[in-house]
Amino acid sequence: MATEIRNVTVMGCGVLGAQIAFQAAYKRFPVTAYDINNDALVAARGRFERLAANYVKNVDGADEHNTRAALDRLTLTTDLAAAVADADLVIEAIPEILALKQETYQKLADIAPAKTIFASNSSTLLPSDLVTYTGRPDRFLNLHFANMIWLHNTAEVMGHPDTDPKVYAEVVEFARAIGMVPIELHKEKAGYVLNSLLVPFLRAGMELVAGGYADPGDVDNTWRIGTGAPAGPCQIWDVVGMRTGYNIMSHGDEEERKLAAWLKENYIDKGKLGLESGEGFYKYV
């Protein structure tokens, strides 16, 4: 491995945290998976087991043997000090609540050794929003993964002005070493690359439907046939979910707030939340 990072700690074993931890372990890194209590660790253990089974089914080269070995490389703990005592890299994937992240970084700053790099998987916070709590501006950046990490294997790497370029490069190498395609952001950008592309695209699709210009099926047909993509914007909205759509749009400009209100009235209030509820722009039965 080209990276000097060896001991990895993932904080937070929710959907994405568990995927990150398992993927790193699958790629032969010793991984400590931290969560706040035993219930969370039981849930995490279940996630890891299901990921192992999923890899055997869906990932080229994965089998009972090497996924079992990945599980064996995972250490689960609720002891934060122990979890980070010898960590080269801590990947923070805790809930997206600013106060919680602040508090967590303040704790980490005290107990992690000086060598430890902190990387936040935050979707909505920039490194600048968190850096003052980390106690190590030069060794802090964001490292953002996509859901279904084994399939959508991008890792968006975003520093802030004081991130040490060597640390940045080290994390890029680490991302590569765990099978990711590193996406290098040269500056801070809300939404990174993926959401910077996805949000205007999805918004445009919603505007066509909300404005009464065209039906979801025609909007999606146009995109699929015109660009060869597997899915159009309304199909993607149904996967993302209408509640997430509402959250994004209700924080936007005036047009977006109108779309949020439209989404609430016509979908969310009627229980049409997308794929998760069985109906959104499409019906799923």
Place this chain on the structure above:
Amino acid sequence: MATEIRNVTVMGCGVLGAQIAFQAAYKRFPVTAYDINNDALVAARGRFERLAANYVKNVDGADEHNTRAALDRLTLTTDLAAAVADADLVIEAIPEILALKQETYQKLADIAPAKTIFASNSSTLLPSDLVTYTGRPDRFLNLHFANMIWLHNTAEVMGHPDTDPKVYAEVVEFARAIGMVPIELHKEKAGYVLNSLLVPFLRAGMELVAGGYADPGDVDNTWRIGTGAPAGPCQIWDVVGMRTGYNIMSHGDEEERKLAAWLKENYIDKGKLGLESGEGFYKYV
């Protein structure tokens, strides 16, 4: 065929006009292809021959026999009156110049029989921009095709408030009969469906590069891996061409005009026009 449209006239045998005429003939419609002089018709004949060869290679079910039959169903003429004398549908695909279109529709209005439906393939003009010159508001609408019609087989159907719904439905059926997926616009919309999705998406990709946030390869990797699409925005820009990008962006809002200036300075003025010049966001050798 469910459509009552039988005799089709295509006005203008440029790249797209020729594709529309050939596709309709391939789907067994007798097609009159009109252009302004013999040189244009010679060029058109060449286009039709190349399309026939292309279909044999690239279209399932196409062979020497049925593409030859398609060519035999095409009548080329420079006589506009003869071209439209018994037309059920005239598809107008002349250059995108408002004055030229106005003049053409005024001529057509006089010489075409009352039964003839007029459909404009205009990319940038709405039916409302042209309707007053047609002499038949109820029998006028836009029917917009995509380049490489045999592959990108959408036909966007867009009326104006006075288009007869029966005429609209008739044209939708015709689109289906020539192998298109009809995309029904319920109202006028600049950019139809495809460009309403494509322009904000392509703009977002260009912003990431122009703003120095990420490199074209990383922007495109993110989109391809994240969504499963075959191409990212920078790859599409290179196909669309930087000059077209400049034209779109220079008519936009303040941010878009800045992007146009950036595109001019960094690409167009350096001869990097995209795929057509061998270099754009990528080099093609």
